[in-house]
Amino acid sequence: MEIDEILAVKVQTENGETYTRPSVATLRELVNRIGRRGDRFLVVQRIPDVPDVFAQVWHKRRSDYQFEYRASREVFLCTVYATADPTADALVGWARQEEGWDAKTAWTPVGFDLPAQVPEPADEVREQVEARIRELLRCGYADRDTLNEAAEEYLVSGKERPVSPAQARQLVDRLWLERLAEMQTWQGTTDPERLTRAFEALTAQGITARENFTCCRNCGTAEIGGERADGDRGFVYFHSQCAEGAAVGSGLTLLYGAFDGSAETTAAVGHKVVAALTEAGLSAQWDGSPDTAITVTPLTWHKRLVG
Template identity: 55%
Template structure:
């Protein structure tokens, strides 16, 4: 399988020397870490990363400075992922979610900011005749990126424990068919954990 970078490195060329930033060393390191974390999650486009870089109370980074910063860190990730061979765990996860979606279970990655928002929004996120759902929100993504595995939230749209358990079993089966390891005791009140998980998600956008 070919490497997807989401960007032709040749199209970026070699970034010019960045313009001076109105940041002290600690602030610069925190900004770099924030952008690297967002890049590692794999869901942010370059445009979104630039917006992250310019956001904040002080807004000391101009759009041009942010673009150059993002280009530099993006190219570092492109070089890193060039060594990745074959299907990665996030790609296996996406394949399992596609299988579940086709089977009538609304499956969403990096969905909403938290559980409260996710539960409120998941019903309208898929087909109106979906039997159930599975998703992980952005806080779960952050934990997976940091190497702590991935928590999946799921349920049946009829709110019955029987449907929720059935959906859980389908989710586990789909994940295991792709080669991912899953921890779940069959209790519909318990979340499903994908562990261990090597979070190497290729860039998009």
């Protein structure tokens, strides 16, 4: 049924809520909800995010619904609907990328100034920053805002900032689009998606499971308890350095343990992790010792971007 259909979009509302891959029913509910002070608009981007492509709706109670969408750097259009239902129909059509979803509506161009092209950073700077951003893109967990910040801050030394915010955005958008083109060549379920399925299964079994959790083992071990749900006996996670290793073909190291600190429970958690990975179609290397990390290898790290 339509209401159960999942849409490949992310929705952000004025009141700070985020909905990733909402159902058609949820998107319609959000359009019908907006209108009160502090909750008058929503912005929708595709998954994966595409630079300069989004749709947004603004509505104040007892007024029309203003619908705007941007199709490219140069194309930005708007229209007005009297009620929520046709607004939601249009937004669902946009989200589905239905052919002709906008054909029956009169659209007006939105006036805006195109951002000026900015000069590239110096070659040595650009090459270093590009290499770092490509590493993060291969990991697959950073959104464009995070990558923009990483590009801008990567080579900062004291007061010297060799990459401006505009240069960072331009560089990140170019590399992001390159990665999206690579993603088009990936077929079927990827290993990171299998990993996510395994972690979801572990969560259902009372194991706190987190991907790309914190920057290192010390921080992860210190903070994983704060993620614990009622009834969880143990945990498994990998941190960002583990993700970087997986992205360059070194396999993925999984860190696990028991909330009661016992070797017996830790080993039991390890066995559950290996079983879930195997069930998801991944190969896990582990000697059965509660003192040894689990390694997922071989592994093809094709992590699809969300943004």
